[in-house]
Amino acid sequence: MSFLQNSLPYILAGISVGGQYALIAIGYTMVYGILRLINFAHGDVFMAAGMFMVFLSASLPLGAAVPLVLVLTVLLGFMIERVAYKPLRSAPRMSVMISAIGVSYLLQNCALYFTGGLAKVYPQLPWLSDTVTIFGAVTKRVTLITPILTLILVIGLSLFIKYTKVGMAMRAVSKDFETARLMGIKVNSVISSTFIIGSLLAAVGSLLYFTNYASVTPTSGGMPGLKCFVAAVFGGIGSIPGAVIGAFIIGICENIIKGLGWTTFSDAFTFALLIVILLVKPTGLFGEKATDKV
């Protein structure tokens, strides 16, 4: 029982962080599935959502601020795609990736400018920030809500992709970009909707994540972003359930490592996992095997 009491907080935190990572990882995996692009800016979109919340909640009531944050983040994701990735559609993959790195640099520097480099305190969300006690472990309510909310969103997204016309178009584009275009699918609007969904989920993820961590800095998107990409690779890039499972595994392992007192290595572990996965099973847990044609 004492073991449970000692390790439960870490496992709970792990599940909660895993859920938040899952919401971000979906954005990576969907974009990669369609554009074959590591969207390095996605982690910074997540950070920007946190910043929007900080600035909006200072002047607006929370009931108005939260929807506005979601809308602004979606708009940001949409704009990034239109401005920075769309003009490079026929360019080599490396230039698109460099453009993504450039956007990430720009977002971080903008955040640095608007905050003056100080860590901003994230507003307390009523009810979500309340502390609760389960099995003797004290935690915030958001820890319990996150996995549930994540599962609901993921199931909703899966249904969306399976049964709606846009979802079908997304699957088609990720299967074969050129053929999908020949079949009359408006590839650009499909890509835009991918970015919209990804940014929306990242915004929700940021609401949950920063409620737990309480402060936002311009660089706080970088590490979670990379980890979520690792989660997406781990689960098999392009696969949504894979990304979710990968994110939960990474979140839980990371917190267990922290619990063991190896905090320095909690980030390094993620990358070690990535390298092992890439070497042993490059397609990830649920990835489809791709064949290279000569």
Added chain:
Amino acid sequence: MDLRKDKKKDMLCTAVALAAMFIVLLVMELTMKSTSILFTVMKKGVIYALVAVSMNLLNGFTGLFSLGQAGFMLIGAYTYSILSMPVSVKMGESVYKYYDCAIGIELGIFPSLILAGVIAAVFAALIGLPVLRLKSDYLAIATLGFAEILRALFQWDAMGPVTNGANVLRQYKDLTKVKIPFTNIQFPPTLFCFLVSGICIAIIVLLINSSYGRAFKAIRDDEIAAEAMGINLFKHKEMSFVISSFFAGISGAMLAMFQYTVQAAQFKTAMTYEILLIVVIGGIGSVTGSCIASFLFIACNEWWLRFLDESSNNILGLNILRSGFRKVVFSIIIMIIVLFFSKGIMGDREFSWARIRAFFARFKKKAAASEGGEPNV
């Protein structure tokens, strides 16, 4: 015959230009105040030029999209500062406050510099074994991951007796401690940076122009075709990776010399991104482009755009200019370059005298034509 003559002439021109550059540098260092921002920019610029060229060797010439440069610079910087730190400092309390230093040797500046490169290369060889089997973006993210792991490793408590944990290393032999051999006169620091970087970049250029360099380019253009032509893919990729890391290590060591202090926290992913952006601005696959771009990048970042940060420069009562605005403007410029001038300054061409002569010839012709004077020769 004529071609060879031209080539000889070009080489002579290059040699004269380089010699002139070094002489101008020497004169400047002897006459101007050493605290001038110009020297800071030039020193940092030339250090970044070296690491940018080393990254270009990988990304531009071998086609390996690696993002591990900051990790290798970190190894170089730490190796240099630990090895060159005087033993008395190591045993004292001023640097290794919480640990007992385990390294009891002290080396001179040149052995430390070379060892910094060698150790970075050894790490690269080990990392390269698994990682170089991956392709394009997977390779990028795996090398990025290794750089992060290295950073964690250097900050680890158990490594404390060697790396001083997450604490700062200082009081090693920095740029002011470089002496002219056999005398006790201080070597002009900017000149020293230019010399070391210049030699390293020259070696890289020689490598690129050798048969190995041609093999690298073949791999970049088409791996399968290269393999069919009998190029051992793995061997050449590993070689390029190791050599690139060697020079990244040396440049890290020089950065340590330039900065007077080293801390692992500095060598983040953002640093690799900056170097990558330099390579892109200069043109992927152009050594001279990387050099020019790194000076421009550092000068903009540290000097020319400084006025944007000062709120006293605001006009019309707008409060736009304040700390950090420089970086915003700067990153917008970078985005414009990435989006609209994706070839960068030089594209994949090199600086050449022939092109400059052609440019002037055209210019002259135009001038003559506009004067309505003599007909074209």
